[in-house]
Amino acid sequence: MASPYARELEIAQLAVQRAAILTKRVFHEKAKGTVSKDDASPVTIGDFGAQALIIAALRANFPGDAIVAEEEAAQLRSDDKLREPIWGLVRDTKLEDDAAERLLGGGVKDVDDLLEVLDLGRSPGGRKGRVWTIDPIDGTKGFLRGGQYALALALLEDGDVKVGVLGCPNLPVDDEAPLAADIGANQTDAEGRGVIFSAVVGQGATSRPLGTGGLAQGKRIKMKEVTDMASASFCESVESCHSNQSEAAQIAQRLGITKPSVRMDSQAKYGSIARGAGDIYLRLPTSKTYQEKIWDHAAGDLIVREAGGQVTDTKGQRLDFGVGRTLATNSGVIAAPAAVHGRVLEVVQEVLGLK
Numbered sequence: 001m002a003s004p005y006a007r008e009l010e011i012a013q014l015a016v017q018r019a020a021i022l023t024k025r026v027f028h029e030k031a032k033g034t035v036s037k038d039d040a041s042p043v044t045i046g047d048f049g050a051q052a053l054i055i056a057a058l059r060a061n062f063p064g065d066a067i068v069a070e071e072e073a074a075q076l077r078s079d080d081k082l083r084e085p086i087w088g089l090v091r092d093t094k095l096e097d098d099a100a101e102r103l104l105g106g107g108v109k110d111v112d113d114l115l116e117v118l119d120l121g122r123s124p125g126g127r128k129g130r131v132w133t134i135d136p137i138d139g140t141k142g143f144l145r146g147g148q149y150a151l152a153l154a155l156l157e158d159g160d161v162k163v164g165v166l167g168c169p170n171l172p173v174d175d176e177a178p179l180a181a182d183i184g185a186n187q188t189d190a191e192g193r194g195v196i197f198s199a200v201v202g203q204g205a206t207s208r209p210l211g212t213g214g215l216a217q218g219k220r221i222k223m224k225e226v227t228d229m230a231s232a233s234f235c236e237s238v239e240s241c242h243s244n245q246s247e248a249a250q251i252a253q254r255l256g257i258t259k260p261s262v263r264m265d266s267q268a269k270y271g272s273i274a275r276g277a278g279d280i281y282l283r284l285p286t287s288k289t290y291q292e293k294i295w296d297h298a299a300g301d302l303i304v305r306e307a308g309g310q311v312t313d314t315k316g317q318r319l320d321f322g323v324g325r326t327l328a329t330n331s332g333v334i335a336a337p338a339a340v341h342g343r344v345l346e347v348v349q350e351v352l353g354l355k
């Protein structure tokens, strides 16, 4: 008998792989069709296109499942200058391997279907049933800057993450490559770059080359053991408005961490620590009102936990993906090897005045 979630995993990986072909094309274009959303954050033709391709694959393979995705069609309905290039990209993007493309199935018929497909991602989420979460480009600011970004897809069942897939086109394929100080800036997806991290609950976490055809064999990944805090380092956001960097510096000092933080955009941080290229991911709230979105954390949360890590918020609670489209009951994120998570949490709470 096939292992649980085998089909969901395969379809999710192929969907991410195909959507990454599209985002890589846009990554190399000077004009990325960037517009501003209501919350002033940027979105590009790459975000819309990748979301359409991923949802089309889910619609074809798992028609009964709900979808919580970041983007929606509203802006495109009134803007054909934006809509047309997205439609062109979606229409022309296929996996190089015909058999894999057939297996994935799920095209987008025309421009109207494109808008319809994008809006299939407006489920409110919740505690019941199967819900896919999609972040078509996580770290859009990194994508625009030429840094790291990720395509994130996860399956929730009754609020728990069962399958997580993270495509990181600009990370090295090699799990052993240490995190270079410049890993978050001026990246390419040239030869030797592009990795998919995946996890299924209870089955461990893997990495494999992202590629553009079929899926290569996966390799087991594990977090690095941190025996001595002096040799560890934090992996943090590039954006100081996404995570409080001065509090992180105080926490590092109290823990005896001397190395500078590695800064990179997106859930590539979760993938990097899961494969032992980095140690500890800290995300400290910068505002009392911002609620983290479930699509920004679901895949990464499972991948780190299946690689031997522990993921909680700053209160020490597991991330709760069953309360809606946001992590409304959580505050911040601490992802670390299980053996040191408790110590990191303790110091985070001291510095944030939570104990």
Ligand SMILES: Nc1ncnc2c1ncn2[C@@H]1O[C@H](COP(=O)(O)O)[C@@H](O)[C@H]1OP(=O)(O)O
Pocket: 041, 042, 070, 135, 137, 138, 139, 140, 141, 142, 236, 237, 238, 239, 241, 242, 243, 264, 265, 266, 267, 290, 296
């Ligand atoms: N004010 C905010 N605080 C925290 N995260 C945010 C905020 N605004 C947007 N984000 C989301 O944070 C994530 C990027 O995190 P990081 O800084 O770790 O790369 C992205 O998912 C981004 O959305 P998006 O998917 O649109 O890029």
Ligand SMILES: [Mg+2]
Pocket: 041, 042, 043, 070, 140
């Ligand atoms: Mg966004």
Ligand SMILES: [Mg+2]
Pocket: 135, 137, 138, 139, 295, 296
């Ligand atoms: Mg995101």
Ligand SMILES: [Mg+2]
Pocket: 047, 070, 135, 136, 137, 138, 139, 140
């Ligand atoms: Mg996004």
